Amino acid sequence: MKKDKEPMTYESAYAELQQIVADLQSESIGIDVMAGKIARAQELIEFCRNKLRETEEATGKLI
Numbered sequence: 001m002k003k004d005k006e007p008m009t010y011e012s013a014y015a016e017l018q019q020i021v022a023d024l025q026s027e028s029i030g031i032d033v034m035a036g037k038i039a040r041a042q043e044l045i046e047f048c049r050n051k052l053r054e055t056e057e058a059t060g061k062l063i
Contacts, residue, residue, distance in 0.1 A: 021041075
């Protein structure tokens, strides 16, 4: 699931997160796949939160 070829950006993480949500909403995936997607979603959410926090600190503004 992870893409190690290029560094992750906020935009790529958000797009992957949107795809995971769509996959989960389709209800056509097995429980084992679902568990993996949920774990990946947690990683992506943490990455996005950290990126936003770093941006807020760097600019001194809330986004």
